[in-house]
Amino acid sequence: MNVKIPRGGTLAIKYFILITLCIMVMSPIATALLGSVRVTGDFLLRPFGLPEGEWQWQHYTEILLSHTFWRSMLNSLIITVSTVVLNVSLACMLAFSFTKLSFRGRKTVFNILSIGLMFPITVAILPIFTQIKQLDWIDSYWGVIFPLVAFGLPQSTIILRSFFIAVPNELADASYVDGCTTFGFFRYILIPMARPAITAVVVIQIIISWNEYFLPLLILNDDDLWTLPLGIMQFQAQFGTDWSRVMAYVTLLIIPAVVFYVLTEKYIVTGLIGGELKG
Amino acid sequence: MSLVNAKNLSEVKLDEAQTRRDRRNTSLQKWLTVAVFVIPGMVVFVVFVLNPIAQSVVYSFYDWNGLGPLTDHVEFGNYERLFAHDIFTKSIQHTLIIMAMSLFIQLPIALGVALTVSRGVLPGRRVFRALLFIPYVFSEIITAIIWLYVLHPRDGLVNVAIKAVDPSFQNQAWLGPDLVLYSVFAVLVWKYFGFYMILYMASVQGVPKDLEEAARMDGATELGVLRYVTIPLMGPTIRLTIYLAIVGSIQQFAIIWILTTGGGINNSAQVISTYLYKYGLQRFKPGYGSAIAVVLFGMTFIFSILYQQFIMKRDYED
Numbered sequence: 001m002n003v004k005i006p007r008g009g010t011l012a013i014k015y016f017i018l019i020t021l022c023i024m025v026m027s028p029i030a031t032a033l034l035g036s037v038r039v040t041g042d043f044l045l046r047p048f049g050l051p052e053g054e055w056q057w058q059h060y061t062e063i064l065l066s067h068t069f070w071r072s073m074l075n076s077l078i079i080t081v082s083t084v085v086l087n088v089s090l091a092c093m094l095a096f097s098f099t100k101l102s103f104r105g106r107k108t109v110f111n112i113l114s115i116g117l118m119f120p121i122t123v124a125i126l127p128i129f130t131q132i133k134q135l136d137w138i139d140s141y142w143g144v145i146f147p148l149v150a151f152g153l154p155q156s157t158i159i160l161r162s163f164f165i166a167v168p169n170e171l172a173d174a175s176y177v178d179g180c181t182t183f184g185f186f187r188y189i190l191i192p193m194a195r196p197a198i199t200a201v202v203v204i205q206i207i208i209s210w211n212e213y214f215l216p217l218l219i220l221n222d223d224d225l226w227t228l229p230l231g232i233m234q235f236q237a238q239f240g241t242d243w244s245r246v247m248a249y250v251t252l253l254i255i256p257a258v259v260f261y262v263l264t265e266k267y268i269v270t271g272l273i274g275g276e277l278k279g
Numbered sequence: 280m281s282l283v284n285a286k287n288l289s290e291v292k293l294d295e296a297q298t299r300r301d302r303r304n305t306s307l308q309k310w311l312t313v314a315v316f317v318i319p320g321m322v323v324f325v326v327f328v329l330n331p332i333a334q335s336v337v338y339s340f341y342d343w344n345g346l347g348p349l350t351d352h353v354e355f356g357n358y359e360r361l362f363a364h365d366i367f368t369k370s371i372q373h374t375l376i377i378m379a380m381s382l383f384i385q386l387p388i389a390l391g392v393a394l395t396v397s398r399g400v401l402p403g404r405r406v407f408r409a410l411l412f413i414p415y416v417f418s419e420i421i422t423a424i425i426w427l428y429v430l431h432p433r434d435g436l437v438n439v440a441i442k443a444v445d446p447s448f449q450n451q452a453w454l455g456p457d458l459v460l461y462s463v464f465a466v467l468v469w470k471y472f473g474f475y476m477i478l479y480m481a482s483v484q485g486v487p488k489d490l491e492e493a494a495r496m497d498g499a500t501e502l503g504v505l506r507y508v509t510i511p512l513m514g515p516t517i518r519l520t521i522y523l524a525i526v527g528s529i530q531q532f533a534i535i536w537i538l539t540t541g542g543g544i545n546n547s548a549q550v551i552s553t554y555l556y557k558y559g560l561q562r563f564k565p566g567y568g569s570a571i572a573v574v575l576f577g578m579t580f581i582f583s584i585l586y587q588q589f590i591m592k593r594d595y596e597d
Binding site: 021026029032035044091096103118129131147154207218254 | 329392473
């Protein structure tokens, strides 16, 4: 077989297109980073550029020393961790029952759950709000956590189901013959085997719940309960014209997102592809 | 002889009873197991997804202030008012424009980039993929705030960058009534095209290399290989992304809401979801708002059913 060697010209054109695109995608982010270490006047005059004199770290110290920033961080962590744990546990159980248990109505239950894929939180926000109000969960973490869990369930379950299907049924039969219970098989064989798929689902759900804005906006009025997206909106509303200061806050939220992406890249891709293409 | 038979018979009967009892026990046990695995998840789903959606269908037939009992039944009154409101019809148009741009501009760009990045030798492939995909992991809020600056009518990056190249350029109000819809679309592309690119890249990887090679051997040009081999084999993914792009543009909310501070000047960027928030929630009219929500997910629902029935069905075996 002859290996095709790309002609230099094709490769150069490819690089030209890709580098241009990367510059277009990256320049807003780069300006945000560069703006955050300068004073606003300087930033607005030359969006691209390093500080000419001192690097201005005061925006960062100001935010990092404020109580509200860390409070929002904690709230975001509490909501994200609880949502992801609940969502993934329930989704594992559902995906298991849709693949490894046989019962009448299995297909129907699965179809009902799949309907949920069509409804993002946005369209049902009004009745969710009244529902949470009836439960007296306004200004409670639960009021954000449960709707997030529920709206994420169809997606998580479908991703996990596509991976669980691949686990041969003979494995379950063999373990039952060896005296394993259904729970034992689920807990000690299936879950450890599906770890990559579960990690992928966890990663996708972390991104979704960490970034959610609409739901906490409506449910959490008390600013002590605000999550980071609400925190930065409030900050922007307060200092809107002081762009450097706002960009420092933006940067503080971009950095963990980028680190998270680098650490979980492989799983993000699996999660998206596994979920969208059914395995 | 007959005695033995009788004894055997009774034993057989006993055995049968035993197995029947066993079967009943195992079937009870089986249903318990199923219940333990299915009920918690489905209860959460029904209470927080299906029930609110069903409720909003009910609310949409009432003129309700959100407090107290539902008393003022107005039949289709809310829907009639909704479709008589010119801003709502405008919102539908804007949603459709964003959808069309998403299909005819965003998806082809993502496909083009994926084909460029995934095929052939390309040192640095992973870096390109990472840099182009990274905006997808940012929250909609970060995205909107960065772009509020980038598109700022006086000091924004876009104006400054264009002026650096062409000093005669006049500052444009990118978020003003004339351009806002296109600016919003550009931001959506910035954030989401990496997602489609990743899906296409995975799909390109699944196209058998020997098929492409065979076409080349038969004298197909590189474009011919793409047109007649690679892209047709990516069919399932392409059909899926068309679906996701359509549903995604119906549902887009936070970025548009923040960039346009509630729908833009003269509602120039009002879309269905922002209309829902502005006229249903901010003015706290749950009845009217629910009618908007019902129209919104009615559109999604009907489209999904039809699309899956007629277009995507062949892509799934089960």
